[in-house]
Amino acid sequence: MSYSKPLNLIIEGALLASEHPLSLQDIANLFDNDKPSKNEIQKAIDMLNSNYANHSFEIVNVASGFRMQVKKGYDDWISKLNKQSSTRYSKAFLETLVIIAYKQPVTRGDIEEIRGVSVNPQIIRNMIEFEWIKVVGHKETPGKPELLATTKKFLDYFNLKSLSDLPPPADLEIS
Amino acid sequence: MSYSKPLNLIIEGALLASEHPLSLQDIANLFDNDKPSKNEIQKAIDMLNSNYANHSFEIVNVASGFRMQVKKGYDDWISKLNKQSSTRYSKAFLETLVIIAYKQPVTRGDIEEIRGVSVNPQIIRNMIEFEWIKVVGHKETPGKPELLATTKKFLDYFNLKSLSDLPPPADLEIS
């Protein structure tokens, strides 16, 4: 393998210039021939990260791949940059979201059953718009209600690699 | 001057996280008190740049300020990134686009009112980037919101000679 630039710098540049997280496969696909192996890419990423000790950013592995992120501790300054930042979500929103995340695939009826109140359709619409949840099918019950599930984008938003990284539910279940 | 993080790393993080170039003033404004002087900021930027020898990016001074940029020589790989961009438009994208097309000139507020959800700024940014829409003025209401309208390029894309070739709303009317 030899490129006109070091492999790790190509990866660094690509991650910086990309709008989306890049998977190992995505990164390999940037090379026409002489593709680096996934192992080589992973090693290069590890090396980059270890060189970022004196930098304000790092490469983070989230559900849909690797992305460049500003390290923690800079929010005081950076939150002033983008006005649309730091959204607060209502309790209803968060409760609906966790039920979908932990019980997926679920119908609106399931959510209503747990929360004891009807689901605000606007909340579901917003979540679909954020691409945090999607309709993954229809339940074979009367009315064929939609089955909702979370997406990779939801995990990305919370810096999670998979659903199993979510906090484990306290075991309150009674038999 | 003392912050919980080194000044140059705060600037680095801010430039990386910002969607627009930042002027010296913009950078100074990130600090609530104990604002660094423009001279100090400029020095920090120079220092950062001199440390980027082993990196794929650099800070460049353009008309509207400083921005992070991938260095020359990475085209071969980075040009392939765009290929991976999403192959389908979201519903939010399409709906926003039709509202702009039919109700132009409109503000974001108008779009939000019709769709009932807030407009994703990335969607507007993408449409402007595609040159499908542009800002044709500002409404004389508080905040002077931008007025958005479609362009010739939008019509070209859909093989339309003029907006009146779009399906007339009357045909679509649902009583």
Place this chain on the structure above:
Amino acid sequence: MNISNVNNNDVSIIFNGKKITDIPEDLFIPPEALRVIIEQFEGPLDLLLYLIKKQNIDVVDIPILPITNQYVEYINMMQQMQFELASDYLVMASTLAEIKSRMLVPNEVEDDEEEDPRANLIKRLMEYQKYKDLSEQLDEIPRLNRDTFIVSKIFTNIEKKEYLPSIDLQELENAFQEVLKRAEIFASHEIQTETLSVRERMSLILDIINKNGTIKFIDCFTYEEGRMGVIVTFLAILELSKESLVDIVQNQDYSMIYLQSLKS
């Protein structure tokens, strides 16, 4: 009403910018404050959990009588304050009443497995409690643009090749249908087909004014477009003026009319 003299730590209430930690002793809680208190609850289960916690009761062992009384008191109060009571609250009240009555009436038939009438409610409460806790935890997880920030796509000099995903007109039409269905944007006024070209002309004129600052009124019209074109343009100018998007100015009678942006 014992709701009023409870020291309440679960719910934070902001009223008139001040945080109310103790619910006022007297009953004359300003209605706005009470609304805030009630809006704190995400539903009947949430209210019930609050009442149970308030008395330091283990969920598994709900003393149904006092809880039911409190619950009913609470919703009575809501009613007195003329808040719209969600039917969910009433359903819960009747569920509690039912459980209460079943517990009060001694079960004459000897059941092999006597089922505690509270079991189902307890199960629901615990299930809800679980997700309520999780939602609080989810809120703590570092999330984008609040705790962490993605490096935004940095500038590259590289010629952007256009890989626009394709849309066909049909898709646009479908999207439009959908929007219409939801908002019925055009329902309130009658919009004829012409309106579109009027809108297009509005954009065109605005664009010119935006670039040049002004446009002569007569330059908005072209002969080639004929009568229809004149009407469309004229309507567009009127509409622009009506929506306060342009100023129409004439320095003296019979002199040239200009359209200019409102800014200048």
